[in-house]
Amino acid sequence: MRRIAAERELVRRVVRELSGYRPVESLESVARETGLPLDSLIKLDANENPYGPSPRVLDVLTRPDHYHLYPDAAQEAARRALSAYTGVEVGQIIVGNGSDELIDLLLLATIEPGDEVIVPVPTFGVYLARPPLFGATVRAVPRLDDFELDVAQIEAAISERTKLVFLASPNNPTGKLVTSQQLVRLLRTGVLVVLDEAYYEFAGRTLLPLGREFENLVVLRTFSKWAGLAGLRIGYGIFPPVLAEALWRVKPPFNVNVLALRAIEAALADLSVQMQKVIRIRLERGRLFRGLRRLDFLRPYPSRGNFILVHVTRGDAHDVHRRLLARGILVRKYDDPLLRPYLRITVGLPEHTDRLLQALREIAAEVAS
């Protein structure tokens, strides 16, 4: 039998050396590890929507038809619905298998070897993990002390090799919005700005209209958060026409499945119902923030997303994470040195907030003793 080549011969160097983006563990594996029943776990680690999708979406998902046919590669009905929702031309919209896929497609379509991508950190890890796979070098630009964008440093980092800048608004995990002044300054440099509005519906503020004025703005959105559809993988992007055309050329023809395409139409037809859940989450975010602020070993940051970043000011964040996990509560911890003393907590149901705050009060007593 032919010898299987060593990893060194088989796998690209950039892939061998990549540390990658580490997604959160599955509930099943957490249940196995902790010995706790799966349905007792409270999942506040991935910014999912505990209310799930709207009734019309659930109805579409349970209709057993058309699965033997390929999805519409042109995504026409879904894109028309998104055009009505966003107010932009159908031709500028492309749907992806999650906005993660659109990030990859964007890099695939634009990066030449040696190009640079600017990423203000801390932020969503995918912006750091993916560009090297496409031949780009990441230039991480630290934020200011309060996690505000350091626009001057971003401008200073822009060179002829810069292909694009990734910005999230609200930013994951800090919860901060990009202001229109900050965005306009960066758009005026002429560099392509990718503005990720994954949490737009929770913030109630978008900078998408600037796309009418600037041809170097891409806006990414997702149905994973507000629409409660993280499991279906639906993201969409709004691209300047030249880029949209390039993305169609690199997009796998059937990248979005039949159910996801139909769910887009159904979710948008049910917008007012789903937005009630978004409003509930926004109200709960306030209650969670106030509860966290009362704990003297934590400092929560105001957030416009469906999550709150918390600085563990006494004790160790990983230890707090472990103690929460032992009580069946999952929150996001970080290995990145910039975020090591922080936890990110997704806003859940009111009873999740109650159990979390109770657990944190117990942990405060344990840490103090």
Ligand SMILES: Cc1ncc(COP(=O)(O)O)c(C=O)c1O
């Ligand atoms: C800023 C940001 N962008 C994109 C995503 C991923 O979105 P999707 O589920 O559509 O791939 C996330 C998920 O956590 C995120 O925080």
